[in-house]
Amino acid sequence: MSRMVAKVSCLEVIGFSLLLTWPAPVLYGQEIVMTSHKNITGTRCYEENKFRGTKYMAYFNGRSSFSWFCTR
Numbered sequence: 001m002s003r004m005v006a007k008v009s010c011l012e013v014i015g016f017s018l019l020l021t022w023p024a025p026v027l028y029g030q031e032i033v034m035t036s037h038k039n040i041t042g043t044r045c046y047e048e049n050k051f052r053g054t055k056y057m058a059y060f061n062g063r064s065s066f067s068w069f070c071t072r
Contacts, residue, residue, distance in 0.1 A: 027051050
């Protein structure tokens with residue numbers, strides 16, 4: 001494999017991975033959690049509250065799992 005083919009292959013893999021994973025920063029973020037103290041709420045890095053239980057999370061996780069199984 002020549003150096004040029006290797007560079008093009010690396011760019012294709014990076015582009016493909018960005019195409020598959022771009023929704024992650026949008027869907028995952030801070031989740032609001034209640035604490036045992038009154039009037040104090042906490043945050044946890046997980047899925048955004050507004051996307052919890054939506055079809056977007058199921059689609060993204062399903063597509064990511066499918067991609068993982070296809071590349072194994």
